[in-house]
Structure formats: C-alpha cells, structure tokens
Amino acid sequence: MQAQLPGPWSPLLGRLTLDQIPYQVPILQWTFAGVVVIGLAVVFCVLYFRKAGYLWREWLTTVDHKKIGVMYIVVGLVMLFRGFVDGLMMRTQQVLANGPNAPGIMGAQHGFLPPYHFDQVYSAHGTIMILFAATPILTGFQNIVVPLQIGARDMAFPYMNALSLWLTTAGAALVMLSLFVGDFSAAGWVGLIPLTELPFSPGTGVDYWMWAIQISSVGTTLNAINMITTIVEMRAPGMSWFRLPVFSWTTLSSNIIALTAFPVLGVALALLGADRYLGAHFFTAGNGGNLMLYTNLFWIWGHPEVYFLILPVFGILSEVVPTFSEKPLFGYVTMVAATFAIAGISWLVWLHHFFTMGAGPDINGFFSVATMLVGIPTGVKVFNWAFTLYRGRIHFSVPMLWALFGLFLLLAGGLTGMMLALPAINYTVHDSVFLVAHFHCMVLLVVAAAFAGVTYWFPKLFGFKLDEGWGKAFFWVFTLGTVITFAAMFALGFEGETRRLDWTFDPAWKPMLIVEEFGIMLYVVSIVCFVIMLAVSIRDRAKTRLAQPWPTARTLEWLTHTPVPFYNFAVTPQVNMRDELAWRREHGLDQAKPDRYEAIHMPSNSALPVIIGALAGVWGFAMIWRIWWLAGLSLAGIIVCVIIRSFDKNEGYYLQPEEIEAMETNLAIGAIIAEQPDRSHSSIPAEAH
Amino acid sequence: MAGAHSDPLTHPEVAQGGVLRYIAGFISTTALMGAALVVTLRHDQPYETYLGLVGGLALLALVSQAVLYYGLDISRSQIWKSVALMLTMPLFIITVGLTVWMFQSLDQRTMLMPQTMEQPTLLQ
Ligand code: HEM
Numbered sequence: 019m020q021a022q023l024p025g026p027w028s029p030l031l032g033r034l035t036l037d038q039i040p041y042q043v044p045i046l047q048w049t050f051a052g053v054v055v056i057g058l059a060v061v062f063c064v065l066y067f068r069k070a071g072y073l074w075r076e077w078l079t080t081v082d083h084k085k086i087g088v089m090y091i092v093v094g095l096v097m098l099f100r101g102f103v104d105g106l107m108m109r110t111q112q113v114l115a116n117g118p119n120a121p122g123i124m125g126a127q128h129g130f131l132p133p134y135h136f137d138q139v140y141s142a143h144g145t146i147m148i149l150f151a152a153t154p155i156l157t158g159f160q161n162i163v164v165p166l167q168i169g170a171r172d173m174a175f176p177y178m179n180a181l182s183l184w185l186t187t188a189g190a191a192l193v194m195l196s197l198f199v200g201d202f203s204a205a206g207w208v209g210l211i212p213l214t215e216l217p218f219s220p221g222t223g224v225d226y227w228m229w230a231i232q233i234s235s236v237g238t239t240l241n242a243i244n245m246i247t248t249i250v251e252m253r254a255p256g257m258s259w260f261r262l263p264v265f266s267w268t269t270l271s272s273n274i275i276a277l278t279a280f281p282v283l284g285v286a287l288a289l290l291g292a293d294r295y296l297g298a299h300f301f302t303a304g305n306g307g308n309l310m311l312y313t314n315l316f317w318i319w320g321h322p323e324v325y326f327l328i329l330p331v332f333g334i335l336s337e338v339v340p341t342f343s344e345k346p347l348f349g350y351v352t353m354v355a356a357t358f359a360i361a362g363i364s365w366l367v368w369l370h371h372f373f374t375m376g377a378g379p380d381i382n383g384f385f386s387v388a389t390m391l392v393g394i395p396t397g398v399k400v401f402n403w404a405f406t407l408y409r410g411r412i413h414f415s416v417p418m419l420w421a422l423f424g425l426f427l428l429l430a431g432g433l434t435g436m437m438l439a440l441p442a443i444n445y446t447v448h449d450s451v452f453l454v455a456h457f458h459c460m461v462l463l464v465v466a467a468a469f470a471g472v473t474y475w476f477p478k479l480f481g482f483k484l485d486e487g488w489g490k491a492f493f494w495v496f497t498l499g500t501v502i503t504f505a506a507m508f509a510l511g512f513e514g515e516t517r518r519l520d521w522t523f524d525p526a527w528k529p530m531l532i533v534e535e536f537g538i539m540l541y542v543v544s545i546v547c548f549v550i551m552l553a554v555s556i557r558d559r560a561k562t563r564l565a566q567p568w569p570t571a572r573t574l575e576w577l578t579h580t581p582v583p584f585y586n587f588a589v590t591p592q593v594n595m596r597d598e599l600a601w602r603r604e605h606g607l608d609q610a611k612p613d614r615y616e617a618i619h620m621p622s623n624s625a626l627p628v629i630i631g632a633l634a635g636v637w638g639f640a641m642i643w644r645i646w647w648l649a650g651l652s653l654a655g656i657i658v659c660v661i662i663r664s665f666d667k668n669e670g671y672y673l674q675p676e677e678i679e680a681m682e683t684n685l686a687i688g689a690i691i692a693e694q695p696d697r698s699h700s701s702i703p704a705e706a707h
Numbered sequence: 708m709a710g711a712h713s714d715p716l717t718h719p720e721v722a723q724g725g726v727l728r729y730i731a732g733f734i735s736t737t738a739l740m741g742a743a744l745v746v747t748l749r750h751d752q753p754y755e756t757y758l759g760l761v762g763g764l765a766l767l768a769l770v771s772q773a774v775l776y777y778g779l780d781i782s783r784s785q786i787w788k789s790v791a792l793m794l795t796m797p798l799f800i801i802t803v804g805l806t807v808w809m810f811q812s813l814d815q816r817t818m819l820m821p822q823t824m825e826q827p828t829l830l831q
C-alpha cells in the first residue's frame with residue numbers, strides 16, 4: 019500500500035541520486051564552503067589542544083543537567099544564527115524584488131531568489147526559529163536553573179535528559195542537512211495543506227520538515243516529563259510549593275503544556291506521513307479526506323506551543339526584575355495563579371489562527387472571547403512587574419535592560435494580538451505582514467528574555483561576568499534594529515502587503531521595505547557586538563571573577579558557589595523562606611559553611627544517549643529518502659541500545675567527603691569546565707546506607 | 708534520593724509490572740487497533756457506524772493499555788498516575804468537543820448541497 023512515488027527509487031539508495039545535491043546553486047556553494055571551513059577549524063582546534071577526549075568524556079557523554087543545558091543553548095544559538103541568515107535573505111529579496119521592473123539575478127526573475135528557493139527559506143526560518151532555536155534555548159535555561167533553584171542535585175532522570183538533548187540535536191542536524199542534500203519544505207513552517215501532500219510536494223523537502231520536527235519533539239516531550247517530575251519530586255527540604263521560585267513555577271506550567279500538546283503535533287504529522295508514505299487520505303481533498311482537519315490539529319498544538327515558549331520567558335522576567343530592583347517580586351501568588359490561568363486558556367483559543375476558514379459567527383465569537391480572556395492574567399503579570407519596579411532601587415545592568423525591553427515588546431505584541439483576536443479585524447489583516455509583525459514582537463520577547471538569561475546566569479556557570487560595555491552596545495543596536503524593522507512591518511501590513519511574498523509587486527511599499535532592510539542591517543551589527551562581547555569577556559575573565567556576581571539576587575541558585583560545582587550543593591540546603599537567599603543574607607547566614615560533608619551519590623556518564631541521538635538522525639535521513647534497509651538497521655540499533663541500557667548495572671558513583679572539601683575550597687577543580695578524574699569505580703561508602 | 712541506589716526491582720512501580728501482563732497488554736491493544744484498521748478498510752458501513760465502531764475500539768484499546776500495560780489502578784503507588792490520566796480528560800473533551808462543534812458548523816456553511824446552490828442568492 020505504498021504511495022505512488024514520482025521519480026526514481028532504488029533499493030540501495032532510495033530516492034537519493036547525485037542530482038539531489040544542489041552543487042550548482044551559488045548561495046549553497048558558499049554556504050557549504052563556509053560550513054566546511056568552520057567545521058575543519060573546530061576539528062583542528064579540538065585536536066591541536068588535545069581536547070577530543072575531554073569533549074567526549076565531559077560533554078558529549080555527560081548527564082549533568084548544567085552541561086546539557088549549556089549544550090541546548092549552544093545548539094539553540096547556532097540555529098538562531100542560521101534562522102537569522104534566512105531572515106536576512108528574505109528581507110533582502112523583498113527589497114530587491116520590489117515593483118514590476120525589479121531586475122533579477124542568479125536565475126530569479128526579480129531579486130536574487132527564485133520563488134521555489136524563497137519558499138524554502140521562509141519555511142526553514144519559521145521551523146528553525148520556533149522549534150530549533152527558541153525551544154532549545156528555553157529548555158537549556160530550564161535545565162540549568164530549575165534543579166539549582168529547587169535545591170536538587172540533578173534532574174529526576176539524568177540519562178533521559180541527555181537523550182532529550184541528542185534527539186533535539188538530531189532534528190536540528192536534519193534541517194541543516196537539507197541545505198546540502200535535497201531540499202527543505204516549501205510549504206511554510208505550519209505545513210500548509212494540501213501543499214504538503216505528495217502530489218503537490220513530490221520532493222523530499224516536506225519529509226525533512228516532518229521527520230525533523232517529529233524526532234525533536236520526542237525529545238521535547240521526554241524533557242517535559244523530566245522537568246515536571248523534577249519539580250514535583252526533587253525539591254529540597256522546606257521548598258514547599260509556595261516557596262518555589264517563579265521561574266520554576268513557569269517551567270512547570272510550560273512543560274505541562276508541552277506534555278499535553280506535543281502528542282497532538284506528533285499525531286498530525288504521523289497522519290500526514292501516512293498520506294505521504296502509505297497512500298492514505300487523511301488530509302487529501304478527495305476520498306474521504308479533510309484538509310481542515312490538519313489545520314485544526316496543527317493549531318491545537320500550535321497555540322499551546324506559543325505559550326509553552328512564552329511562560330518560561332515570564333519566569334525569566336520574574337527573576338531578573340526583582341534582582342535589579344532590590345525588591346521582592348510584587349504579588350507572588352497572583353503571579354503563579356496568572357501563570358496557570360494562561361496555561362489553561364491556551365487550550366481554548368486555537369481557532370483564532372483560522373477565523374477566515376468560515377466556521378461561522380458563533381464559533382469565531384467563542385474563540386475570539388476566549389482569546390481576549392488571556393489578556394486578564396497577562397495584565398496581572400505586567401502590573402506585578404510594574405509594581406515591583408515601583409520605588410525599587412533599579413540597576414540598569416544588561417539583564418535588566420533586556421527585561422525592560424521585553425516588557426515593551428510584550429505590550430506591543432499583546433495589544434496587536436488583541437486586535438487580531440477580533441474576527442472583524444482579523445478578516446482584513448489575516449496573513450498580512452501585520453500578523454507577522456505581531457508574532458515577531460512575541461518571539462523577539464523570547465529572544466530578549468534569552469539574552470537577559472544568558473547575561474544573568476552566565477557567571478553562575480562560568481564564574482565571570484559578560485562584559486557590560488559590549489553587552490550594552492549589543493543591547494542597544496539589537497533593540498534599535500528590532501524597533502525599526504517591525505514598526506515598518508506593521509505599517510506595511512496596513513498597506514496591504516501579504517506574508518510570504520517572493521516578489522513585492524507594489525512599488526508603494528518600497529520606502530518601508532528599505533526601512534526594514536536598514537533595521538535588519540542593525541541586527542548584523544549587533545551580532546558583531548555579541549561576538550566581541552564574548553571575546554572580550556573571555557579575555558578579561560580574571561578581572562570579572564566574582565563570588566557573588568549579582569549581590570541582590572534572591573533565589574536559591576545563587577546560594578551555591580560561583581562557578582557552580584558539578585555536584586551543585588555540597589550539602590542539600592534547608593529552605594526556610596520564599597526568597598531563601600535574600601532571607602539568609604538578611605540574617606547573616608548566606609556565607610555559613612557546613613561543619614562536615616557527606617558522600618554524594620552521582621550518576622555516571624553514558625555514551626548511549628548520544629549514540630541513540632545519532633541513530634535517530636540516521637533513521638530520519640533514511641525515512642526521508644526512503645532507504646528502507648537503513649531505516650530498519652538504525653531502528654534496530656536504537657532498540658539494541660535501549661536493551662543494553664536496561665541491563666546496565668552501573669548505578670553511579672560516590673563523591674567522597676575529602677574530595678568535596680577540596681573542591682569547596684578550590685572552586686576551579688569542581689567547575690563544570692574542569693576535567694574530572696575517572697571516579698566510576700568509587701565504591702559505595704558504608705555510611706550511605 | 709531514596710531508592711536511587713537500592714535494588715530497582717523492589718521499586719513499587721517496577722514490582723507492579725509482569726511479563727504476562729505486558730504481553731497481554733501489547734497483544735490486546737495491537738489487536739484492537741488492528742481491528743479498527745480492518746473495519747475501516749472494508750468501506751461497507753455508513754459514516755455514523757464507523758464513528759461509533761472506531762471510537763469504541765479506540766476506547767477499549769486505551770483502557771487495555773492503561774490497565775494491562777501501565778497497571779493503572781487506585782493503589783498507593785499508582786494513584787498519582789491514574790489521577791493524572793483523569794486530569795487530561797477535560798483537555799480531551801475541550802479539544803474534541805470544540806472540534807466537533809466547529810466542523811459541524813463549517814460543514815453546514817461550506818459544504819453546500821447542490822439544491823441549495825441552485826437557489827438564487829442575493830448576488831444573482
Ligand atoms: C496576548 C496574547 C496573544 C494574543 C491575543 C494573540 C493573538 C493571535 C492571533 C489572533 C493570531 C492569528 C492571526 C492570524 O493568523 O490572522 C496570532 C498569531 C500568532 N501568534 Fe499570537 N497572540 C498572543 C500571544 C502570542 C504569543 C505569546 C506568541 C509566541 C510566543 C504568539 C505567537 C504567534 C504566532 C507565531 C502566530 C502566527 C502563526 C502563523 O500563522 O505563522 N502569540 N496571535
């Protein structure tokens with residue numbers, strides 16, 4: 019019952035043939051050259067400094083939540099850059115290809131990207147930014163911060179944590195691979211139906227999109243289970259629910275959303291897969307299929323997904339604002355309640371993404387009202403932050419600047435969201451760039467919070483601060499770029515520009531398109547500032563080494579040493595108050611040392627997660643190209659790995675009191691970038707039982 | 708954490724499991740879902756019958772999975788999971804219910820029957 023395939027297929031290579039490698043496209047030649055050069059440079063550095071063993075033992079096989087979090091964020095930042103380049107190409111194409119007489123180069127009638135290539139660029143941009151940039155970056159912060167904030171040694175399931183990371187990475191790798199082998203989907207990040215059906219997208223682009231998301235969302239779902247279990251089960255003694263820091267609360271709610279929403283996406287994509295691979299008719303126009311069913315399923319996931327992204331962002335703001343206002347967060351209980359109200363409502367509003375489908379006034383009315391209800395808890399939050407700032411002693415450090423800009427974006431994005439939530443308005447601006455500007459305010463709020471988080475928590479992990487001067491330069495250039503680009507985009511929306519145009523036919527749009535291009539150029543400059551900031555900070559790290567980088571921080575993660583030792587807390591803390599560190603500081607207890615240490619049980623590293631991740635990537639590749647033997651083989655490999663794991667008798671090791679004492683006095687030995695001796699044979703000490 | 712380094716086989720959740728129960732759970736769910744596939748492929752029933760039939764088989768598969776495979780019940784070690792499963796019910800009702808409502812209205816408004824299309828409208 020396999021679907022009728024257009025084009026050749028061979029048992030050995032499936033649909034893969036030599037002309038699937040786009041070596042004749044100049045942009046891709048340059049990209050490929052760039053990737054090869056950077057790749058070789060990285061490999062050379064690793065070998066030259068003899069770090070291959072270190073990389074394998076301390077990072078690739080690690081189960082430490084902080085290192086996994088760092089790797090999540092690195093993957094996310096790399097993908098953020100890739101997604102940004104896509105954005106840059108789209109902006110440039112739209113300004114070059116303006117008006118009927120716009121010239122064209124490199125095979126394009128107008129501008130430099132032919133429509134088919136342009137369509138892939140925006141599809142990749144959306145998919146990457148939401149699923150492979152924003153999601154991993156936020157997951158990374160949750161990984162790093164939540165166990166520290168609740169006083170835990172690690173996540174509830176450290177091994178599964180590594181597995182989640184490598185599954186997400188496998189998905190990201192498939193998206194990157196589509197640049198050089200075959201195509202990416204040209205059907206938008208939402209998978210516009212019926213365009214994603216085999217007759218209309220006969221290539222492998224949609225398959226890349228589908229399997230990359232499918233594999234990485236298994237990782238996200240596993241991570242959600244891990245986060246929920248960690249917060250429910252692993253809190254330190256005294257960390258009762260209403261002492262839980264707000265970032266942990268938002269992580270909990272956000273992962274409840276992930277756990278309940280991602281399966282819907284999995285089902286939607288699996289049904290699409292059945293259509294494309296088995297010749298089923300779930301979403302076809304004829305033979306009993308129903309196109310709208312796909313759109314409906316996609317947004318049942320899609321809307322909760324955007325709140326999955328925004329809730330941890332609210333959590334980051336709720337940590338940063340009090341720290342740099344020298345005040346406790348205003349209205350903690352209402353903040354928590356608002357978080358869960360938002361999560362609950364996020365399940366009731368998905369139809370606002372397709373008001374124009376024509377389901378009728380009752381239905382559009384219901385979903386419109388439900389959507390606007392979200393404004394109430396969100397308003398509660400905004401006022402809470404405002405009251406926290408009110409009469410606070412405000413420090414305009416880099417994280418605080420990002421948080422304040424985030425509040426501005428929330429206002430702009432939230433109010434335009436309210437406009438879109440009115441069906442009468444929505445009918446006129448749906449699928450215009452006004453909508454695109456709305457959600458970019460929101461997702462740039464995610465980016466702003468991500469950079470607030472990077473600058474705020476970086477010293478916790480690495481022991482030194484990021485350079486304030488370059489950090490501020492980065493902030494201001496980025497902010498200016500954002501305001502200029504998206505103010506112009508709102509205007510273009512009102513001028514009637516629809517989204518996803520490879521050719522901007524109306525010459526009246528020219529001025530605003532030029533403004534947008536100018537804005538995006540500022541982003542380019544801001545990236546340079548970011549890189550300089552990193553370089554300068556690493557160069558001057560000895561000068562900015564501080565025991566307490568933010569003396570006004572309030573939550574438990576700042577109670578451990580900076581840089582944080584790989585075992586987090588030498589002694590599990592006893593929690594007495596909501597803002598535990600602030601309370602201890604007030605009572606002069608924040609520097610107290612325990613009188614003796616006890617052995618700590620630690621999980622051992624494992625190579626299985628990274629191997630399973632790699633096999634999942636191979637499996638995805640084989641499914642995309644329909645190389646059945648390879649798919650079968652890699653699936654069998656994954657099953658073998660799982661079986662090996664279940665017979666693994668390695669139950670971790672014990673860190674002895676003397677070692678802990680040494681690391682507590684000399685923090686450099688225990689820091690996460692330090693190389694650890696092999697402790698896998700440390701036997702279980704008698705007193706641990 | 709307690710239990711992290713004790714014998715995993717004595718963990719109450721692990722002790723719950725049993726080879727026979729797993730096999731029974733696996734076979735029964737596969738059989739029920741297979742039955743749903745076979746019934747659908749026959750194409751010989753009216754739409755409403757399918758809805759009931761496939762829905763019923765899916766429900767049975769869910770129950771057999773929950774009971775046989777995951778051993779959900781109201782014992783101390785499992786009650787949390789049973790409650791968590793129950794807590795997803797509202798979501799299920801919301802999404803499926805609203806979807807049914809939406810499609811029902813969408814159908815009436817967009818899947819116009821030929822005789823209605825022949826009638827004059829305001830535009831003609
Ligand atoms: C105050 C809360 C919000 C309201 C009222 C709101 C409302 C809306 C509405 C009505 C649409 C559909 C517009 C259309 O297609 O015609 C939409 C689209 C969108 N929103 Fe929001 N939204 C809100 C918050 C957010 C947040 C927090 C995010 C993400 C972090 C977000 C991301 C998006 C995205 C990605 C789309 C477009 C998806 C697409 O078609 O590609 N929104 N929003």
Ligand SMILES: [Cu+2]
Pocket residue numbers: 320321324367368370371
């Ligand atoms: Cu939405």
